[in-house]
Amino acid sequence: MTDRPHAFPRERRLKRRDLLRPLFDRATPGRESLAVGVVRLIWRLVPREATGHAVPFQVGFAPGRRARTNAGRTRLRRYMREAFRQHQGPLLLAMGARPGHTLTLMVLFRGREDTASADLRRDLPRAMDRLARRLSEADRTPDASAP
Numbered sequence: 001m002t003d004r005p006h007a008f009p010r011e012r013r014l015k016r017r018d019l020l021r022p023l024f025d026r027a028t029p030g031r032e033s034l035a036v037g038v039v040r041l042i043w044r045l046v047p048r049e050a051t052g053h054a055v056p057f058q059v060g061f062a063p064g065r066r067a068r069t070n071a072g073r074t075r076l077r078r079y080m081r082e083a084f085r086q087h088q089g090p091l092l093l094a095m096g097a098r099p100g101h102t103l104t105l106m107v108l109f110r111g112r113e114d115t116a117s118a119d120l121r122r123d124l125p126r127a128m129d130r131l132a133r134r135l136s137e138a139d140r141t142p143d144a145s146a147p
Contacts, residue, residue: 008085011053014060019046019104034130037123038111041131045101056095057103059084064109072113079120080107087125090132097136105131 014020022028023042033042051058061084063076084107095103111119 008081009055012055012058014058014104014106016051019051019058020060020106023104023106032134034127034134035110036127036130038109038116038119039123039127040108040110041105041127042108043103043105043131045098046104048100048102051102051104053102055102056092056098057105059105059107062106062108064111066111067113076109076113076116079117080109080124083120083124084128087128090129091135094132094135103135 023031023044025031028044031042031044033040035041048054061077061080063073063080067073067076091103095101107124109116109120
């Protein structure tokens with residue numbers, strides 16, 4: 001593997017169908033979501049061995065239906081991946097407190113293609129900070145199912 005310090009590692013990409021499907025099934029226990037501007041995050045914590053990789057999170061990107069061409073969808077995915085990569089620090093810290101779990105996360109874009117770059121730079125970091133705060137707060141609150 002070539003040394004690419006600014007690349008988004010493949011093992012952090014959410015690709016497995018058995019991990020993706022529960023994110024879109026609203027009846028799945030532990031599935032949560034939040035929306036900030038043009039971004040919606042859908043996530044779920046799974047046992048680390050379920051992912052097959054020792055990573056704190058796996059993330060997928062969905063550009064939405066407003067992108068009319070394949071080139072537009074690819075461009076939107078690239079914008080989302082880059083914004084996520086630049087602002088993943090708080091999520092890494094929040095998941096550091098959960099060594100046995102992996103965060104499976106979908107980033108959905110719900111805006112217009114022509115303003116996507118600016119919208120994603122504004123909204124995705126805010127959404128990720130909110131998610132990191134929720135994960136950190138969940139660490140501090142006692143679990144009712146724990147003995």
